[in-house]
Amino acid sequence: MQQLYAPVLQLEHLTKEIIELTFRSSYLAETIRPGQFLNIRVDNNFPLLRRPFSVYNVQRDTISIAFNIVGLGSSILAKKHIGDSLDIIGPCGNSFDQFIDGDYDTAILIAGGIGVAPFPLLTASLLSKKNIVTFLGGRTKELLVPNHLSNVKFATDDGSEGMKGTVLDLLKKDLAENNYGKIRFFSCGPSRMMKAVGDFAKELGVLCYASVETSMACGIGICQGCNIETTTGDRKYKLVCCEGTIFETQTIKLT
Amino acid sequence: MQQLYAPVLQLEHLTKEIIELTFRSSYLAETIRPGQFLNIRVDNNFPLLRRPFSVYNVQRDTISIAFNIVGLGSSILAKKHIGDSLDIIGPCGNSFDQFIDGDYDTAILIAGGIGVAPFPLLTASLLSKKNIVTFLGGRTKELLVPNHLSNVKFATDDGSEGMKGTVLDLLKKDLAENNYGKIRFFSCGPSRMMKAVGDFAKELGVLCYASVETSMACGIGICQGCNIETTTGDRKYKLVCCEGTIFETQTIKLT
């Protein structure tokens, strides 16, 4: 993990609502693992805290994040100029690496909205090893980003793309219709979605790994601000930024 | 006085250290009087307070300020892009108008560094009425901006332009060598300089008007933060933002 300054190379709208910000850092490009995040200082003074973003893509010595504008920090990022320098701490968090091997045939990737961010790298890691089916859900099609994914199926609340309904509806319907052999779930998105997916996985008796979001002050394990309640083990809480962000959903309490 | 949003039209370096920022506002261009200032919010959240700047120039429906980078606010202004919108309250403060008529022949303008900012408009108002001699002083020539002025003489601490020495040295020397008839002083710059100029004016028995700077919270007379001690009248302090910024130097305590 390092703190470094990376120059912005490109800022591109993937959809009307989702922006990809690419910058150069050979250190990050080399060390990052699927599912890890970067903790970015969006401006020098204000807002005070860094903002965590999953790594979306890596190409040679460049690395990108994908985000939508939800508040001040993301809107400042969206206004960066080519050549501006980003103050980054990373790579942070655990990765999907330790969870992709195992006794299953097909990896089922389930994303809600911008929760898709870690999936391009996960897909790249899985491709040579497992079959992949990817389910993307969102309010509307402007929140769906199918780039660098494999075998993508869509659900939107407003029916503007794919099935009208939630990604869970789509997932259930699809699994009922298809036989993917032994499966394992990987999910990322709103907490409630991940909880529902985890509960469904439990019903099915399959392992389900979710990348969890909490508010974070440090992102590097020193503030204890990012706790999540556990269901197993002797500790009531774990720290999302360093013991996660990826957990097997049965081991944590999603709400 | 209004609060308005004006689009940035141009950002230009007048010298290595001094920047002119031009924006469009026909309201301000029409109403502004020489010596008045604008109170500008440089960014939405941070810094919190507005920053006061004298109006430097007016052309048709455009208006400009000139400044050097001294801290966060000015450095944010220096990074504005064409089309960005500036949140401005103005015009603020009194103006030179009430002090330019009177029984004298030559207006002696004395500026230290960026204190020159209000002088182009003052010069324009004086031109048809009085003779003008302008004395500009600064650390180095990068702080001297002789544009839109009349009859300019220079002094620099490092001798890089004009006389080596202070603007007061230059003024004294020049007045000893020339006869400008009846004179009146107008000064703007660091407080110590204006004090020295005021003291010299007193010796000579001429009126001296100075545009005073203090820290300001509101710029519109409601916070009482911008007080300056008086030497005359029944009130111990006056408010610089609304009773000034321009005072006859014998009536206030400059330090």
Place this chain on the structure above:
Amino acid sequence: MNESFTLGSVTFKNRILTASGTFGYGNENPDLVDVSKLGGIITKSLSWKPRDGNPNPRITETPSGMLNSIGLANIGVHKFISEKLPKLKILDTKIIANIAASSVKEYGDVLELLEQQEGIHAYEINVSCPNVKEGGLNFGNDSKQVAVITKELRKKTTRPLVIKLTPNVTHISEFARVCESEGADAISVINTVIGMAVNINTRKPKIATATGGLSGPAIKPIALAKVFECVHAVKIPVIGIGGIMTWEDAVEFFIVGASMIQTGTANFINPSTGISIAEGIKMYCVKNSLNDVGTLIGTLETDKNVSVISSWL
């Protein structure tokens, strides 16, 4: 949609006031603010005699805040009555006179004089003042003194009497209770927080009096916590103040339990903040199908085991 709020005999058209000392005497900038859209205006603190105030510099900026030490510079209550009040009377909003003093007697004298005037709708008492009898110790730091002031002033008026509390005390709820039991109609929470800043080049304090009052967004969390403590201690209305810049900020105070709010430092940055806030709140209520802003007040949802007193941090 009902935006009004009634305190004692006075009905304010909405719950937004301008804080004392941050809006002049109320009529300085008619071009910038249409005060008829505000619930009321609170005057600069008025003392018996005019006060020159403190030497300069009186203000400095801090991260998301500012420090001030104006020294309660004001024209004095007599000049206020003769010069300012006539202009305030004709405004279509409520006028709250804020009173500052250095003795209990002075508080009483100022109020008595104002009591004889029409056009003053309520009083707010600034108790964050040095008590000359106690060697300059702040009235507002001593609940006994606050009790005496409240009691004395209550005798002299039937107009709404609001005591403005300082946050610079261990348990503000103690002060809130004292005000309630001595008959105050409401409390204003909070005045500025004591703070300081230093110029490292001159090695002098950035404001002449060394310490001053911190205000602005930086103190909003502190103000919310103090309002929270007070609304759990008393039944009289609490007027929330501290760092309110937007309608969202105001709604936070309402949810915690403030019945009205004041904008202070925000007026320096956007003189019409109060109006934007009133509009924002209206929109929020419409969106949330609330037909009275009052239904928002005190709707905070907390866990049962949350303590107002103290918790492990």
Place this chain on the structure above:
Amino acid sequence: MNESFTLGSVTFKNRILTASGTFGYGNENPDLVDVSKLGGIITKSLSWKPRDGNPNPRITETPSGMLNSIGLANIGVHKFISEKLPKLKILDTKIIANIAASSVKEYGDVLELLEQQEGIHAYEINVSCPNVKEGGLNFGNDSKQVAVITKELRKKTTRPLVIKLTPNVTHISEFARVCESEGADAISVINTVIGMAVNINTRKPKIATATGGLSGPAIKPIALAKVFECVHAVKIPVIGIGGIMTWEDAVEFFIVGASMIQTGTANFINPSTGISIAEGIKMYCVKNSLNDVGTLIGTLETDKNVSVISSWL
């Protein structure tokens, strides 16, 4: 240029420490921070038994600050000694153990256990903890309790004993004096300021415990004022904390009179803040021809008539 500072028997290589709870147990991020360039590291508060801490959310951002309510989650002093201390011992910096407890006895027990360990150079006592015997009232809000804690702990150690004071009291100088007279070697000023924030969509507090501790640049002016009050009240060294992000901030605290400083929230944003500060101070001293950082301490120039107690604001 001398940067060192001696407190009792311990000499710190410079006057920069990391604040408790903001640097883990001290060895978490060796890649990001070379701790040998710091005067010392203060551990997360240690209690007798491990503490799970508070439910989430535990933190939220505020203007130029953050609120936290971690609930003093910590691994407990036993596990600290067995698992963390061996790794801290080999670091080339001083280790200060911060202690939190819910009874005077617990403070004593934790300190006694640590007293038997090598590699602990000093203690900092976090008195901002609920006292179970007093129904959860905060020890740190009661100068008598702070006196008892200081007295009891003083008996048990000759290592430097530092009491960390809370700013949430009317007169912090009263607490400073009590610490001094009961034999503390220094006081740390300040812990976090009580604050609150509300999510207006859910109408829930933004942190689970409703109120939490405010830290970061927003509180720097408050911290400076509290340090100012303390340095005028006691002769023992005052360690300044609160919103220090840059070396300029640190110099402000030194000028006001702090003998050392701690960086807290800043570590979350730039883990190596302490090192940048140490370097900046060195440059400032060279530029100002100071051959000892100590010559900066308490060099504030104030007008004769500036009062530490109270002034007209």
